[in-house]
Amino acid sequence: MRAARLHEYTHDMANGLSIDEVDAPQVVSDSDVVVEVEGAGWCQTDNHIIEGMWTEYVDQDLPLTLGHENAGTVVETGAEVDVVSEGDQVICHPVQTCGTCRPCRQGETMYCENDAFNGLTTDGGFADQLLTSERAVVPLPDGVDPVDIAPHADAGITAYHAAKRAVDGLNPGDTAVVIGVGGLGHIGLQCLDAMCAADIVAVDLKRSARDLAEDLGAHYTIDPETEDVASEIEDITEGTGAAQVLDFVGADETTALAPDVCAAGGDHQIIGYGGHIHEPAQALVNGEFAYQGNIVGRYTELQELVALVERDAVALHTTRYDLDDVNSVAQKLEAREIDGRAVITP
Numbered sequence: 001m002r003a004a005r006l007h008e009y010t011h012d013m014a015n016g017l018s019i020d021e022v023d024a025p026q027v028v029s030d031s032d033v034v035v036e037v038e039g040a041g042w043c044q045t046d047n048h049i050i051e052g053m054w055t056e057y058v059d060q061d062l063p064l065t066l067g068h069e070n071a072g073t074v075v076e077t078g079a080e081v082d083v084v085s086e087g088d089q090v091i092c093h094p095v096q097t098c099g100t101c102r103p104c105r106q107g108e109t110m111y112c113e114n115d116a117f118n119g120l121t122t123d124g125g126f127a128d129q130l131l132t133s134e135r136a137v138v139p140l141p142d143g144v145d146p147v148d149i150a151p152h153a154d155a156g157i158t159a160y161h162a163a164k165r166a167v168d169g170l171n172p173g174d175t176a177v178v179i180g181v182g183g184l185g186h187i188g189l190q191c192l193d194a195m196c197a198a199d200i201v202a203v204d205l206k207r208s209a210r211d212l213a214e215d216l217g218a219h220y221t222i223d224p225e226t227e228d229v230a231s232e233i234e235d236i237t238e239g240t241g242a243a244q245v246l247d248f249v250g251a252d253e254t255t256a257l258a259p260d261v262c263a264a265g266g267d268h269q270i271i272g273y274g275g276h277i278h279e280p281a282q283a284l285v286n287g288e289f290a291y292q293g294n295i296v297g298r299y300t301e302l303q304e305l306v307a308l309v310e311r312d313a314v315a316l317h318t319t320r321y322d323l324d325d326v327n328s329v330a331q332k333l334e335a336r337e338i339d340g341r342a343v344i345t346p
C-alpha cells in the first residue's frame with residue numbers, strides 16, 4: 001500500500017514526506033482493528049512533527065507514516081473485537097490505550113502509561129490502511145461521511161476538550177474569548193456556542209476568519225492588527241475581563257494577553273503551541289488566573305463530539321486533497337493559505 005512517510009526531520013515543507021510503497025498492516029493482537037483510510041486530516045502538528053519539534057516529548061522511530069486524524073471503514077478485526085466489525089465506518093481516536101493502567105481505569109485515557117499515538121509514535125493514516133485498536137474506534141452514525149468528520153479525531157476532539165473545560169467556568173453572561181479561528185478555533189467556537197450561554201468574542205488577524213466566527217455564533221470580533229485586544233475586551237466585559245480564554249494560537253503575543261484579559265479566577269486555555277509564557281508570577285497571584293494546557297481529549301469526549309456532529313451543532317469546513325499532495329498541503333498551511341481543515345483522501 002502507499003504511505004506518506006517522514007524519513008528525516010526538516011524545515012523544508014516542500015520535501016517533508018515521501019510516498020512509499022509499504023506492507024499493509026495485519027491484525028496481530030486480538031483487539032487490533034485495521035481501517036481502510038478514507039479521510040486523514042492534515043494538522044499543524046504534522047508540520048511540527050516534520051520539523052522535529054516532538055522529539056523532546058516522545059520517542060519516534062523514523063521512517064514514520066504521519067496522520068493522526070483518521071476515519072474510514074473497518075476491513076479486518078482481531079478475534080476479540082466486539083465494538084465494530086468489517087464494513088463499519090469509524091472515526092479513530094489517535095491514541096491506542098491499554099485500558100488497565102491506573103489513568104485508563106480513571107477514565108483519563110490521554111494519560112495512559114502504555115499508549116501508542118498514530119502518526120506521532122506509531123504509523124498513522126496518510127496511507128491506504130491504518131492499524132488501530134478496538135479501544136480507539138468510535139462507530140459513526142448513519143449519514144456521517146468519514147472524510148468530512150476525520151479532522152475531529154484530533155482537531156475536533158482537542159477543541160471540544162478545551163471548550164468543555166471552559167464551559168465548566170462559564171456562567172450565562174460571562175465572556176469567553178476565542179483566539180484564532182482556524183482549523184481548531186472554528187470548532188471550539190461552535191462547541192462553546194452549543195454548550196453554554198456565554199458571550200463569545202473571536203480574535204483573528206484574518207477578515208475571512210472573523211466573518212466565519214460571526215457566522216458560527218461569535219457575538220463580537222476583534223482584529224488584533226487594528227484594535228487593542230485588551231481594551232476591547234475590557235469594554236465588552238465592562239471591566240470584568242473574560243472568564244475563559246481559549247488560545248488556539250499559543251504564540252508569545254497571545255499568551256501575553258492573559259494578565260490583561262482574564263477575569264479574576266479565570267483560565268487562559270492553551271491549545272495552540274509554539275510560543276512561550278513569560279508573564280510575571282505576581283500577575284497570576286494578583287488575578288488568580290491560570291494557564292491550562294490541553295492535550296487532545298478522552299475517548300468518551302470523541303463520542304460526545306460525534307453526538308454534536310450528528311445533531312448538526314458542529315460543522316467542519318474542509319478541503320480534500322490526494323495523498324500525493326501532502327507536501328503542498330504542508331506548504332500551504334505554513335503560508336496560512338488553508339481555511340478550515342485540509343483532509344487527505346488516500
Ligand SMILES: [Zn+2]
Nearest residue numbers: 043045154155
Ligand atoms: Zn492534529
Ligand SMILES: [Zn+2]
Nearest residue numbers: 098101104112
Ligand atoms: Zn493505559
